[in-house]
Amino acid sequence: MPPDLPDGCTWVEDPRDERVRDYFSLTDVALRRLLEPERGLYMAESEKVLRRALGAGHRLRSLLMTPRWVQEWPDLLRTAQEQGAPVFVAAPGVAEALTGFHLHRGVIAAMHRPVLPRLERVLEGARRVVVLEDVVDHTNVGAVFRSAAALGVDAVLVTPRCADPLYRRSVRVSMGTVFQVPWTRIDPWPDGVEVLRGLGLTVAALALSEDAVCLDQLEQHPPERLALVLGTEGDGLSARTVGSADLVVRIPMGGGVDSLNVAAASAVAFWALRPR
Secondary structure, eight states, X not given: OOOOOOTTEEEEOOTTOGGGGGGTTTTOHHHHHHHHXXXXXXXXXXXXXXXXXXXXXXXXXXXXXXHHHHTTOHHHHHHHHHTTOOEEEEOHHHHHHHHSSOOTTSEEEEEEOOOOOXXXXXXXXXXXXXXXXXXXXXXXXXXXXXXXXXXXXXEEEEOTTSOOTTSHHHHHHTTTGGGTSOEEEOOSTTTHHHHHHHTTOEEEEEOXXXXXXXXHHHHHSOOSSEEEEEOBTTTBSOHHHHHHSSEEEEOOOOTTOOOOOHHHHHHHHXXXXXXX
């Protein structure tokens, strides 16, 4: 027997119910990274992330909850009704069967994917910008966004082969800051280096290079407007990108370590280069 539910809620018993197809197989990364942009949606998992998405003006497509949490957040139900979005409620086992994981945070939403803004609009007035070149791990992308929000980065640009910042894991790791920091894709790349330079930014490549300047030096004499380019997890930045940049910068290391994970390196660099 379905539980007593508030008006406007729909009980779901079949994990293959076509009405909740947006939530099918959420753990299948290869499928979802193609399917979600094609359908014009992304997933917001947990109440905090969902509230940040709504606070940024994003719109609900639908809401999926387990019974325990329906009474906890009546304002989310009201928002769904106001936006004309259906609210689906399923037992935990059914929710897990259709999504592929235990919905321990009690709520997940399918959101309408916003149209990405033009590059010039994102960069207007920006003093500190980060470019993510081919960073393919969604966890790293989310972590970079979180550090960017906390440490004064004004905008994030992602190259064509970079992981989707709106993929569920990226959004979750970022704690919803992907909705807070302006971002868009820069395409083509690395030809986009010239575009950034033309818009008045100094382009710095974070890489290991014989002619690299130490981050300490750049911190002492930072340019007014800076675009810091971070590379993929394995190979780092492409040789073409490094060669196109205005300067190459490295983080000083000790203990026999030559480099940091891209998410850790980003936090160090953002702190050092934050606008004073």
